[in-house]
Amino acid sequence: MDDTVLLGHGSGGTMMKRIIDEVFFEAYAGANLLRGNDAAVLPSPGSVASTGPLGYSGSLSFSTDSFVVDPHFFPGGDIGRLAVCGTVNDVATAGAEPKYLSCGFILEEGFPMDDLRRICASMAEAAREAGVEIVTGDTKVVNRGHGDGIYINTSGVGYAYAGCDLGGEKCVPGDKVLVTGTMGDHGITIMSCRESLSFAADIESDAAPLNHLIAEVLEAAPNTRCFRDPTRGGLASTLNELAAQSGTDITVDEEAVPVKSAVLGACEMLGYDVFQVANEGKMVCVVPADQADAALAAMRANEYGRDAAIVGDVAAMQPDRGPKVFLRTAFGSTRILDMLVGEQLPRIC
Amino acid sequence: MDDTVLLGHGSGGTMMKRIIDEVFFEAYAGANLLRGNDAAVLPSPGSVASTGPLGYSGSLSFSTDSFVVDPHFFPGGDIGRLAVCGTVNDVATAGAEPKYLSCGFILEEGFPMDDLRRICASMAEAAREAGVEIVTGDTKVVNRGHGDGIYINTSGVGYAYAGCDLGGEKCVPGDKVLVTGTMGDHGITIMSCRESLSFAADIESDAAPLNHLIAEVLEAAPNTRCFRDPTRGGLASTLNELAAQSGTDITVDEEAVPVKSAVLGACEMLGYDVFQVANEGKMVCVVPADQADAALAAMRANEYGRDAAIVGDVAAMQPDRGPKVFLRTAFGSTRILDMLVGEQLPRIC
Structure with a gap:
């Protein structure tokens, strides 16, 4: 050969x-x-x-x-x-x-x-x-x-x-937003690999098949609204897509979102917003509030969902300014979480 | 934008x-x-x-x-x-x-x-x-x-x-081989375009969707064995694939295969075998002998099959030397028609 x-x-x-x-x-x-x-x-x-x-x-x-x-x-x-x-x-x-x-x-x-x-x-x-x-x-x-x-x-x-009709347009005010694990691992791994940065030592890509996890969540939380994988553009872009599709506001608690300390450190050093960094083995999931705990338990029972968390809420959109995504910061203030503009890390997938 | x-x-x-x-x-x-x-x-x-x-x-x-x-x-x-x-x-x-x-x-x-x-x-x-x-x-x-x-x-x-189970492995001795039109148009068009050769004046790519033609042939000749589009590697490679899959010999009549004179001229000048040149809007089709005329008529009734022809026969393989494809030349002799070896015209599709 x-x-x-x-x-x-x-x-x-x-x-x-x-x-x-x-x-x-x-x-x-x-x-x-x-x-x-x-x-x-x-x-x-x-x-x-x-x-x-x-x-x-x-x-x-x-x-x-x-x-x-x-x-x-x-x-x-x-x-x-x-x-x-x-x-x-x-x-x-x-x-x-x-x-x-x-x-x-x-x-x-x-x-x-x-x-x-x-x-x-x-x-x-x-x-x-x-x-x-x-x-x-x-x-x-x-x-x-x-x-x-x-x-x-x-x-x-x-x-x-049977019985599933999922889509970003299905999110309604009152729903809870979950993530299946830590954010930013994949993007920071690729970037540090490319630039030979040493802080990469304990970071690796999260690339994983999540189909079994999704089936388990659907069984536990049958009224799940949607799943979306926050790949290019990260959590911020995914939430902005969901808000736009459903005509809602979404607010995320910064402290509730799981992020590995090495990833956070890399982002701070390099000036990246970890919520705009790509993931390849994570899901964002929106469920009715009364099924959020069941969905969370199903995620945590799966090897790829151990760090899952409830991170935010869907609310009615303010009619005068269109769907928005907000981040409630660790200091108690709230800022707009924008979709990624331009390109931060090309060719991460 | x-x-x-x-x-x-x-x-x-x-x-x-x-x-x-x-x-x-x-x-x-x-x-x-x-x-x-x-x-x-x-x-x-x-x-x-x-x-x-x-x-x-x-x-x-x-x-x-x-x-x-x-x-x-x-x-x-x-x-x-x-x-x-x-x-x-x-x-x-x-x-x-x-x-x-x-x-x-x-x-x-x-x-x-x-x-x-x-x-x-x-x-x-x-x-x-x-x-x-x-x-x-x-x-x-x-x-x-x-x-x-x-x-x-x-x-x-x-x-x-319903009722179709097509595949190269279905060809049996006695079957007829048809092509839906002229061979080599696409490959020669791309090559002459790339090299700015002037004989290209009256040649153009045959790129076309053939799904309607295929449905019409299946209606007319319900026992059709297979269709395959002779793209990269051309007619020669396609027939060798079919012979290998079905364990048969296939013989093609050189004179029966439709080729445009400009394409033939280009091939002769450049030393290409027109039977190894790519097509993008043609099908090779194998049918039982008693449905060959019906298949041919269905092809010719479709705008993309006007030049269709019965070009060869499937025969039992000689057990001592494996499946082969033969070309009966215009002079009455027979030669082996080989699969393309290496690359003749890269990136034609």
């Missing part, structure tokens, strides 16, 4: 067949992928019974994400783990069980084949953990100097749970 | 919201996309009746493709039209009606916003023609020098037709 990726690996001919057989099939071959046709044929939710406590509604959840993170490997994960978890989490936010993933690689000529194998093995492991199957794929190779080693797109199809 | 793509357009914050609202929603907003959540929730085939003559089986077809074509605009199409048609065609080859597309952009800092708008408009038009809805998307921006203006991934979900 070749040591590096060559243009011929994207040719559609024998070299492409070789990279598919020796790298991709080797890493994550399942019956659907191995059939070798241009599209996978898959059961739809109407014909399959759910094995968990939540039944299927018969609807599909469909999402896509491309990953261009730099560097490709970092403490707590790599671009492959990110690519599987990111799409699994997006599909799950619709109140769905992620089932199938596609995987499209854009490789740069000269990319080390061993790195590709390592990334594929990491994708396979994340897919196993999430319980999803990689069923179809595509490989393109671009000339040296026209990529950055590897870009990955994953798209995902899930089966929606 | 900004004139070029900036890193902030991939930030997850207000600039990203602006490019989504002003470019992507503007081009192809539908109810599913506009809901603004991270995953689209869609009906599955069990809950929707087919409006055409073919019913749904209840299964899904799922495929993905990334597009890195250089140049972005060329006679007969652009990267956007290619991105929609390519995935529509792959989904349809499973014997399915393509319904939903995702769209993931990897944009390079500095890419002209007007080019992006033009590409999105072209995607929207191709989607309308194919009858598919773009329901979910993602945008990443990479630094200048780490991309090539624009890369697009599309993934597609379709509803499989």
Whole structure:
């Protein structure tokens, strides 16, 4: 097998067949992928019974994400783990069980084949953990100097749970806002990795598949309004999206939001707002007040939700100035928590 | 609105919201996309009746493709039209009606916003023609020098037709091989565009959505074995894949394969084998001999199948030497038609 990726690996001919057989099939071959046709044929939710406590509604959840993170490997994960978890989490936010993933690689000529194998093995492991199957794929190779080693797109199809109709527009005054854990870990890890900053010692990316956690919360808090993963733009941007979609105000208690001290220290030193820093293994969740404790308990019972907290409230919007997000600071004052403007940390996912 | 793509357009914050609202929603907003959540929730085939003559089986077809074509605009199409048609065609080859597309952009800092708008408009038009809805998307921006203006991934979900079980492995000795039109148009267009060769005057890309044609062939020839689009690697690579999957020999009549004289001239001048040159709006189709005429008539009745032809036969493999593809030349001799080795024309899709 070749040591590096060559243009011929994207040719559609024998070299492409070789990279598919020796790298991709080797890493994550399942019956659907191995059939070798241009599209996978898959059961739809109407014909399959759910094995968990939540039944299927018969609807599909469909999402896509491309990953261009730099560097490709970092403490707590790599671009492959990110690519599987990111799409699994997006599909799950619709109140769905992620089932199938596609995987499209854009490789740069000269990319080390061993790195590709390592990334594929990491994708396979994340897919196993999430319980999803990689069923179809595509490989393109671009000339040296026209990529950055590897870009990955994953798209995902899930089966929606019966009785769920989640969405940012469902938040209503009185609801509680929860986060499933500490904020900012992923973004600060990537940044400190890129800049070789030493405070990174005890920080690592939180990249994780949260579909099982989401299902457990939905079981415990069946009237959950929405889930959204605060990736690019962080908690602040996610809350601003939810406020805008639902036409509400949201107020967050600064002291209630879990943040690791190393992450907070890094943010203070570098002038970042930790609420605008990206996460890859966390969810923001809005639930009716009377189900907030149940949702919190379900989160904390999951390995990826141990640090979950109730962090804020949804309130009626002041009609004269549109939906806003507020931060109640540790000193008791309140300030507006804005959406990220421009770019703080490019290519964190 | 900004004139070029900036890193902030991939930030997850207000600039990203602006490019989504002003470019992507503007081009192809539908109810599913506009809901603004991270995953689209869609009906599955069990809950929707087919409006055409073919019913749904209840299964899904799922495929993905990334597009890195250089140049972005060329006679007969652009990267956007290619991105929609390519995935529509792959989904349809499973014997399915393509319904939903995702769209993931990897944009390079500095890419002209007007080019992006033009590409999105072209995607929207191709989607309308194919009858598919773009329901979910993602945008990443990479630094200048780490991309090539624009890369697009599309993934597609379709509803499989009842009674279809298509696949390369279904070909059996005695079957006929058809192509839906002239070979090599797309690859030669891209190559001559890139090299500014003048013989390109009357050649243009064949990029087209073939899902309606496929449905018409399936109605006329219900025992069709498979469809495959001879993109990268051309007719030769596609036939070698089918022979390998089904354990058969395939023989093609050189004179029966439709090729435009300008394309043939270009191939002869440049030393390319036209059977290894890519197509983006053609299908190879294998059918039982007694349905070949019906399939051919259905193809020719469709605007994208006017030049369709029966070009070859499937035969039993010689057990001592594995599946092979043969070309019966105009002079009556027979030679092996190999899969493309290495790379002939990089980045044609």
